[in-house]
Amino acid sequence: MGRRWQLERRRDHYYRLAKLEKYRSRASYKLKQLNQRYGLLRRGDVVVDLGAAPGGWMQVALEEVGEAGFVLGVDLQRIKEFPNKNAVTIVADITDPSVVEKISERIPRPADVIISDASPLISGVWDVDQARSVELVRSALRIAEEVLAPGGKFLAKVFQGALMEDLLKQVKEKFEFVKVSKPSASRKGSAEVYVIGKGFRHSR
Numbered sequence: 001m002g003r004r005w006q007l008e009r010r011r012d013h014y015y016r017l018a019k020l021e022k023y024r025s026r027a028s029y030k031l032k033q034l035n036q037r038y039g040l041l042r043r044g045d046v047v048v049d050l051g052a053a054p055g056g057w058m059q060v061a062l063e064e065v066g067e068a069g070f071v072l073g074v075d076l077q078r079i080k081e082f083p084n085k086n087a088v089t090i091v092a093d094i095t096d097p098s099v100v101e102k103i104s105e106r107i108p109r110p111a112d113v114i115i116s117d118a119s120p121l122i123s124g125v126w127d128v129d130q131a132r133s134v135e136l137v138r139s140a141l142r143i144a145e146e147v148l149a150p151g152g153k154f155l156a157k158v159f160q161g162a163l164m165e166d167l168l169k170q171v172k173e174k175f176e177f178v179k180v181s182k183p184s185a186s187r188k189g190s191a192e193v194y195v196i197g198k199g200f201r202h203s204r
């Protein structure tokens with residue numbers, strides 16, 4: 001990490017707020033804002049969080065679903081355990097087809113919401129990074145096909161670019177309501193946006 005990057009990070013409003021409010025990541029505020037706008041998380045929901053490390057979105061999801069709900073976090077990296085009994089984390093690759101079984105084994109019933117903030121390792125070559133980001137969303141959709149309850153909700157980060165139109169077509173086939181949104185906590189310079197799907201049409 002460069003010195004300039006570290007200085008900018010310290011100046012960043014959401015970074016400082018996350019430290020103050022004890023969130024594991026400034027990304028927590030993106031989920032808070034998207035949830036406020038689109039009403040994604042409800043008391044008692046079962047939530048699957050893909051690409052969940054270090055766990056900032058899981059913290060927000062746990063607050064929203066309460067003790068009657070359940071949150072499963074999946075990441076390539078180990079996520080530090082939560083004290084909550086209704087929070088479970090697993091180390092897994094969301095692009096690997098075997099992840100579906102691992103998720104199904106851990107959730108108490110089909111999920112009400114699937115959220116994904118998964119990001120590829122950035123190569124710096126824009127087309128490559130966008131293609132990898134779209135592939136992560138397609139993996140999240142494949143997982144939704146198997147573990148999301150009919151009528152369920154979906155939220156996934158994607159890098160904008162040429163493949164976006166095709167991806168949105170695919171999301172619209174699976175969900176009744178589809179929107180693309182950029183919360184204000186998302187850095188203006190970043191190309192990330194969030195795809196929201198509501199009213200999952202189950203095709204099995």
Ligand SMILES: C[S@@+](CC[C@H](N)C(=O)[O-])C[C@H]1O[C@@H](n2cnc3c(N)ncnc32)[C@H](O)[C@@H]1O
Nearest residue numbers: 025027051054055056057076093094117118119
């Ligand atoms: C921006 S971080 C997520 C931050 C998280 N939402 C939070 O609030 O703490 C993106 C995560 O995606 C994960 N990721 C990337 N590719 C993945 C894959 N194929 N399977 C599982 N996790 C993946 C990375 O390991 C990284 O932890």
